[in-house]
Structures are given as C-alpha cells and as structure tokens.
Amino acid sequence: MESKYIDLLLFLVKGIGPCKSKKLIMQYGYDFLANCTFDEFMTITNNKKIAREYINLRSVNLLKNKYKDLLKGGSKILTYSSKKYPKKLKEIDDPPMLLFYRGNEELLNSDKIQNKTVAIVGTRNPSYEGEKTAYNISKLLSENGYTIISGFAYGIDTFAHKAAIDGLGDTIAVLGCGLDICYPSENKKIYKIIREENLFISEYPDETKPYSYNFPKRNRIISALSESVIVIEAGIKSGTIITVNHALNQGKDVYAVPGSIYSMRSKGTNFLIKEGAIPIVSIDDMIEYFDIKINQRSNIDLTDLQERIFCYIKSNPKIHISNLPIDLNISSGIITKEILELQLIGKIDKLSGNRYISK
Template sequence: MNDYEIWFACAKLSCNIKNKLINKFKNVQNIWYYSTHDEKCTYINEKIKNALLYAWNKENIKSIKDNIEKNNINVVTITDELYPKALKEYDDSPYMLFYKGDIDRLNKNKSVSIVGSRDCSSYGVNITNIICNDLSRNNINIISGMARGIDSIAHKKCIENNSYTCAILGSGIDVIYPRENKNIYDEIIKNGCVISQFPPGTKPYAYNFPIRNKIISGLSEVVVVIEGSEKSGTLITASSALEQGKDVIAVPGNVFSKQSKGTNKLIKDGAYIFTEMKDIYEILNMNYIKNSFNNNSKMTSIEDKVYNKINTTPIHFDEVLRLTNIDIKQLYEVLFELQLKDEIMCLSGNYYVRNNKTV
C-alpha cells in the first residue's frame, strides 16, 4: 500500500470511472502522472482531473495510513490477486477494500448472502438459524451486513458453528455499527472477515448502505431474503443482486405480517421461493444431502415432552408454552433443535407442526 493507492481510493469519482482509468493507464502512478503532468491527455477531462487533484491531501493520506497501521487494517486493491474474484466481474466494484480477517476464503468456497429485516420475528430468527446452520456445515461462506436483526442472527450462527462468515460494513472498517455488535465484530475476525470499501473513520451515513448492499450481493452466488417490509433496505440488496445477474430466493411469510410483505412481493415478482434447504442447493448446483446427525440423534426428555404436544395440526408457540410450562427461552431452543432433527417444522405466524416424513 502506498500514498498513490490511498489517494486514488479517496478520490471523489465513481467506481466505474476509477476502473476505466485503471484499465487505461494500468496503475495509479500513471494516472497521477497523466492527470498532473500531461496537459495533452484527452482521456482525463477537467472534471476528473479536478477530483484527482483535490484528493491529493497529504495530511489526509497520512492520517489514513496511520489509522491503518494503528488498527491492524489490511488493504487490497482490484488489481491484486487477493481481491475477491466475484467482485472483479463488475465495472462498478470499488478500487480498494479495507478488511480484517481472512478475505482469501471468499475466492475458494461458494458464498451465499443472507439479508433480512432488522425488526425480525421469531419465525425469521428460526428460519435464519436453520439455513445458516445447514450452509455452514457444508462449508458455504455466509455473507451479511452485521446490521441488527437477521444479519446479526446469521453471523452469530456461523460463530456458534465455528464456520466462515463475512460482514460488509456501511462505515469505515474501524467504525463498528451498531455499537452493540462489537462482540460479533471481534468474533467474526477470528474465523471470518469484515470488509468495508469506505476509508477508516467513515461514519455510518445512510447513503453508504445502498452502496454497501452491492458488495453483499456481488460477493455471493445467491441472495436469500428472510423477512423485510415493502420499504425495507433488504429489497435494495435484492434489487442489486438482480442487476448483477444473481439469483434471489425469498422466504414466504404471513400475508398479514409487515415483515413478510417485501419477501412475498419478491416472490410475486419472480424471485425463487424458499420452501426447504434443497431449494438453495439447487440454485448453487450442489447435491443436497440432509445432515445425518439430525435423523440419528435421539430426543432428550425435554424434547420428547415438547414433541408430544405437537402433531399434524399446526399449534401456536404460545399454546406449546402453556401446555409444557417450559421457560420461554428454553422452549425456543428445544423447538429449534427439533427442527434441526427434522422432527417438526416452523410455519408462518409462529405455528409448529410435525414433519410429515416419507420414506
């Protein structure tokens, strides 16, 4: 990393223009030379030249370099081999990425993005846990945005499984947002990666997140949308994915739930519908094999107690809680385990039903 690379990364030019300049002049030193010393260069117009000259602020460049060194931040540019190959396919990918953790893993395994509502329901939480648990056990990278709600649930499940997850920030790599996710941030770095295209110190401005969403979708082969209102930022990620030619699969939900209005609309507009894990693996062109431990594991006494209250007629969580008289937090955990063992299914509206197994 040198001063020219930081200068170019901080220039107020679109990613598309920056990539065109790189393709034309091969490296940032040449861009610097032609923008400052060659008045006959017609490829760099006055508007671009002024933006480049304005960005040459030695104090700002030094401040960013000091921040990078002080906070052990890694840097990769689009011309480096380590730069995620999935992003190199797009003309508007950022010239520079700031990161912590293992970014190379993104170039080795398949990746799936998990996005959804910040104000998620228990149904959304359960579905997120089931999807992430299965994908992580099959060494599939899980990408998300470390926001409240579904994003955080996805990252936590990967951390719990000691599997790879990558968080894309809408702020500088050293600005943790939301603040309560500091523990998630620290844990992700141990076995995954945190990435930002924004220079260190950048605050989480609202206009950063649609830009961030393009990276979330761009890194993955499929975007899974788990809950989102009609005006949710989640739909921006889905839209970015479609523009990039990526597949979008949405989890259907209760037609009366505001958290499901966005996902239901995506399905109505042509997105793939999620009904079982096999749906995601088919999009990834992978054979789906259910985890054998699920079917072979015997039920514990408390799991058996809960299972006996659930049959082929859907029953609401509150009714299961009343009939079993189990602590609410523990009941959620037991229900989740029963889903992993393929004994029951969680339906929209927080209803549960026995899984109708067929041989």
C-alpha cells in the first residue's frame, strides 16, 4: 500500500490525530502500518475502537475512493509522505497528515519559503493605526523578498495579505475551513487574487465550515511555515497569543509593535514585549532585524496627523520621541505608529538615543 494512503488512513481514523500519527510513522514505519494485524495495532494504541476502525478502513480500493472524493471539491492534496510536503511543517510535533491547497504549490517548498518568511498576525478588530502598521510592515517586507503568511481573518491578517499583494510579493493564507469557502466573505476580492497568484492551504477538506474551534488549531501551521512572527495589536487572551505560543515552542523569533497602555488592543503586544518579545518601534528596527532596504517615497501625500508630526520634527531637529506625545497631545501608541510610517516613506530619520530629524 502506498504511503500516501496510510497518511489518508491516519487522517480518517477518529481519535488518532496529527501528533499521534507522526509518532506512529516515526516509531513503526509505513510497512508496519500497512500490514499490522488488529492485535498489533491494538497493542500500540491501547484502544479497541480505534484499532477496529483502522483495520476496517485499511483497504486500498476504499482509500483510493476516499482520496478521489476529497479531490472533487477542487482543492489539491499533499500527504505527509509526499516529497513536496513543506519541510518546515514536518519539523513540528503535530503536522497535518493531509494538506489541502489551491494556488501556487511552489511557494511551499521553494528556497524563499525556507529562508524568507514572516507571519504577520493580530486582532480581528484593529484600530486605524493598527491597520496601517500591518499594511506598511507587510508591504515593506514583501518589497524586500519576504513571503507574508497569515490567517486570512478579518483585521490585521487581511491588511497583511493585501500589502503583500500590493508589494508584488508572495503571500500564503492558512484557513480554518475548506478552501472552497471564502471566510470572511468580505475578503472575496483578495481571495480570488491569492487563489490565482499565491497560495491557500488548510488541513480541512473542502466543504468544511469555519467552525470556531478550527482556528486555534490552524495557528500552529502559520507559525510553523514562518521564520518569525510579528504581532500587531492583540488582546491578552486571543488566537494571536496562541500563534505566538506555537511559535515559541517551535523556536521562532517573536516581534511585537507596542501600543498605548490604555488600549485593550495593545495589552497582548505590550505583554509579549514584557515577556521577552522583540519590540519594533522604528524603521531602524526593521532594517536591523530583517536586512531590508527602504524605497524613498518622499513625494507621497501625508495625512493631516503625519503632516503635523513631520512639521514638528522639522521645526525641532533631534527631538526625543518622549516629547512628542506631550507636546502634540497625541497618545504614545499613535506616535509610535506614525513615526514608523514617516520613516517608511522616507520623511524622517532616527538618530541615536531615540531622537529624530526630518529629511
């Protein structure tokens, strides 16, 4: 029996799960799993119901038909034993036995996905500043050859994907439902673009509805495929923190953009920084951490708020960032995000000691 059908069998049997499936494959091998008796499988699982279901489903013809049925919805499948299965995903303790995908399969195993990938995640209910920060950071990374990975959820995820597309880079969206379902429905436009030019992946077959309990599970895939994770606005108890915990367990670097101490949206990011996450507070941080180059865009139109901050810095060269919230009566969280944007578009420079000058 081909190994891909054993992967499918482990996927189908209730009560085994990804973690146990990998352990069975690593410890016993595909030959054993293809030929073991009921008693042998019962011995290693210690569960008669699971062993009985496993043996009853272990028919080549039955599994071939099951595999064909899973393809009918339009999504393609990579099994755990496939040579094209993402190497990064194989390294975690609980990789999905089946990975459903639509789009550019090459993104999963190219040199780029191995070396230059960043997950950008955050709240589904961001502030305007959070949206802008997610967009600007994602676009900057995308323009510098990074593949942006996120969960396609409303909010920070959406702006990360949009920015990657606008930056003419690659993006991978990891869904918590079947790939034939655009969830949230408001994302239909970028759903079509990602499906045609980039990549959707999911551990759930087509027609699987976006049940709430699917999303925490899919977060381990987001972090696994990424070299690092950037968090932009998150509650202290949220799916984003689950992604961070997966990332830390997988040995990934975690970055966070700080925000106002008065904002519930910033409690998660500020907590992460307190616990050791690497803060991103300026464009210099992005240059240092991600080895990027800045495209000068000095002619871009500034918002009224940006113009106000820029004019103040221009009139007060080498001003310390701590003076801005007080002198301009603007919260420190908003100042941090707008300062980052002004650096991104090449309007100001950061000096040593958190001081800034205009260009």
